[in-house]
Amino acid sequence: MNKINDKFSLLNFELIGKDIKIDFTKHLTKKDKEFFRHIKMQKYNHISLLKFYEIYSLKEKENVIKFLNNLMNKNIIISSKENNYFTCINILQSYHINNAFIYLVFSDEITSSFKKGSFFDKLGLRNILFLEEKFSYRLYQYIYNNREDNIYISIEELREILEIGDSYKRFYDIEKNLLIPILEDIKNNGEIELTYQKIKNGEHKSAKILGINLNRIVPVTVDSNSDPTLHTIDILMAKLGNNIKNFSEIYSLLIKTITEYGEDFAKEKVEYVLKNYDSDIEKNLKASLTQDNINEIIEKPDFILKKAFKSLFQMHTEILLFIQKNNLPQLSKYMFTITLYSLKDKESVTLKDKNMSIKITYNKNDISIIEFYLY
Structure with a gap:
């Protein structure tokens, strides 16, 4: 029996357009869908308790917990008799209530459905979440x-x-x-x-x-017979040009990335590598698209600080001031380690704390980018 090496083998484009059936273990309520409309359906998100109370006219935290527990028990079933395919995915993976905020973690499959060109986007999953009539x-x-x-x-x-x-x-x-x-x-x-x-x-x-x-009613398209995913990959490969020696390997890696994370994410990674590296383009692109790196930066940051810094010490100081100014979670004493002060030009590092992670992309003679992710 062939061993399944990774998640990509489960997300098969050949399933699309077949007898795929999507169902729910429990129907989504109008309140569930109203909740989705008030937040971004991304991997990590948060909403204030006061905002939640406002949406549903609630006053007790226990009612919030009851609502979220019910949502966590609602799974989506995707199946195909023709392909002997069956998968069960949850919508809300976990949640945490800390002081005045609710921190939400949505499943990879749900967040993937909001990324253009991904497997779950091509199944129409994201639209199903917002349809209002019961059936x-x-x-x-x-x-x-x-x-x-x-x-x-x-x-x-x-x-x-x-x-x-x-x-x-x-x-x-x-x-x-x-x-x-x-x-x-x-x-x-x-x-x-x-x-x-x-x-x-x-x-x-x-x-x-x-x-x-x-x-x-069919909208006008440039070429309805062409595969937009393959067209996107061809454009990216053309941009990479002679920087790529292992053509088939990179082509397959881009297909895998788009399948799981969408076209926009793949485009961002290619543009980032071409802009920030003068050599070893292929090596750095492969590193940028690996699972570990994707997990760190796939979600949009909650806050961004962009500024040119005269020194790493000044950067450290500005980050602390930015946190204070925007009322972000306080950092533990050992959040900034020697890692920050060993950063070299055009390098990136992610520093993680209990309630927040900070991704720093350092450009010595240009604008540096500091991204804050709350969870």
Whole structure:
């Protein structure tokens, strides 16, 4: 049996467009989705207790804990009978309440779905989280997986998709109470605009409705037959040019990076390496795209300090002043070790403390960048 070496082997682009089914162990409530809209769906995030109270008109911390515990028990199931594929992922991985703040950690799969070109983005997972009608996500999936501009759905299929069984005897009731609100929801939150026509077994007014034709309003694209992911990789490889000797290795590494973390992240890494290194481009790019480095810098910082410093001592002082000015968590006594003072030009280091990490990119004769990550 072949050994699975890494997570990439589980995230297979070949699954996309097949019989992928996305479901929930427990349905998301409107309050869950409202919560998502008030925060950035990134790996590490935080929100003040006062803001949380304001959103839900709450006064007790116990109610906040109850809400977050319920959310942690809601998992997403992704499966495919055709490919014998099944995975269960949680939305909220963990949370911590410390003084006046709630610190949130979302799962890698959920945060990946918000990165353009990633596996979970291509499944449409991020849109499903925001659909408001109870069973919008089922019809959305059916349409999303089909990928055709015109889709016929029989009444029997529609009842199955919406899980309504024999209720709503008349099509008029299905149309008014479910179909129209769901199509509006998919348009507003699922980024797919559709029109529909009723298909009858005759021309007369009382003819039986057999099903509906859904027509996708297709936006104009430059080339609908091309794979945007491969196009992005080709552009990045062209930028790297003669700096790359092991072409196939770097090409595969970029595919893996885009699959898990999205196109924007891969572009940032290539631009960063080309800008900051004059030699050993291939070596530094591989280091920049390794798992350890990705884990440190994949998320957007909560605060950024950009400034030119005359010395590392001045940098140290400015960082402490910046923390005080922005009311950031106080650092432990040993946060700044000898590591900071051994930094060389164009080097980076990440210093970690209990409630915060600080990533420093030092440019001796230019602007240095200090990024603050709260958790």
